[in-house]
Amino acid sequence: AQSVTQLGSHVSVSEGALVLLRCNYSSSVPPYLFWYVQYPNQGLQLLLKYTTGATLVKGINGFEAEFKKSETSFHLTKPSAHMSDAAEYFCAVSDRGGNKLTFGGGTRVLVKP
Amino acid sequence: GAGVSQSPSNKVTEKGKDVELRCDPISGHTALYWYRQSLGQGLEFLIYFQGNSAPDKSGLPSDRFSAERTGGSVSTLTIQRTQQEDSAVYLCASSFARGRSDTQYFGPGTRLTVL
Numbered sequence: 659a660q661s662v663t664q665l666g667s668h669v670s671v672s673e674g675a676l677v678l679l680r681c682n683y684s685s686s687v688p689p690y691l692f693w694y695v696q697y698p699n700q701g702l703q704l705l706l707k708y709t710t711g712a713t714l715v716k717g718i719n720g721f722e723a724e725f726k727k728s729e730t731s732f733h734l735t736k737p738s739a740h741m742s743d744a745a746e747y748f749c750a751v752s753d754r755g756g757n758k759l760t761f762g763g764g765t766r767v768l769v770k771p
Numbered sequence: 772g773a774g775v776s777q778s779p780s781n782k783v784t785e786k787g788k789d790v791e792l793r794c795d796p797i798s799g800h801t802a803l804y805w806y807r808q809s810l811g812q813g814l815e816f817l818i819y820f821q822g823n824s825a826p827d828k829s830g831l832p833s834d835r836f837s838a839e840r841t842g843g844s845v846s847t848l849t850i851q852r853t854q855q856e857d858s859a860v861y862l863c864a865s866s867f868a869r870g871r872s873d874t875q876y877f878g879p880g881t882r883l884t885v886l
């Protein structure tokens with residue numbers, strides 16, 4: 659069985675500051691991990707994903723995430739927040755058969771000018 | 772190219788009525804997924820279709836929920852005898868179904884409100 663925990667349902671950052679969103683997972687198989695972003699009244703858009711290979715994954719819009727097996731974590735970062743980063747972010751893990759994603763509870767990011 | 776489309780974008784219904792939600796996946800995608808997003812439960816998997824295989828219905832919350840996929844393309848999610856707890860955003864996604872690393876592409880969702 660898989661589960662995902664996102665620490666912090668809301669995060670507030672200043673424009674230009676570091677964005678750090680935390681994700682911890684539990685998986686009975688080697689995890690395939692995803693970060694999605696959801697803007698208001700829109701569907702989810704993939705930011706990045708980890709499958710195998712390099713543990714530091716770069717995604718769109720300047721985001722990156724590092725897979726740490728020993729910590730069962732896949733935290734998302736962006737060095738410098740932009741106002742357009744205000745959205746809700748979801749971490750997810752793929753199940754064994756690839757039939758579905760299990761999502762964390764989401765983290766809503768507010769960017770202050 | 773066109774993304775995943777869903778209709779209607781908003782649906783308001785009265786308790787006890789039946790509703791149908793439609794999803795048009797990306798052309799060429801053989802896998803189709805339905806998820807539900809609600810305040811209390813977050814994002815939950817409902818059902819998965821892959822080609823001609825039997826669908827994975829393991830996430831459907833009750834027998835009032837059903838879904839079909841015609842011709843390997845368009846899918847309809849039907850909720851019978853709607854209840855207020857069915858109020859949520861219903862998201863559809865599609866992918867090429869190449870395995871666990873697949874990217875699922877999501878539609879904008881249908882916001883269902885049951886009065």
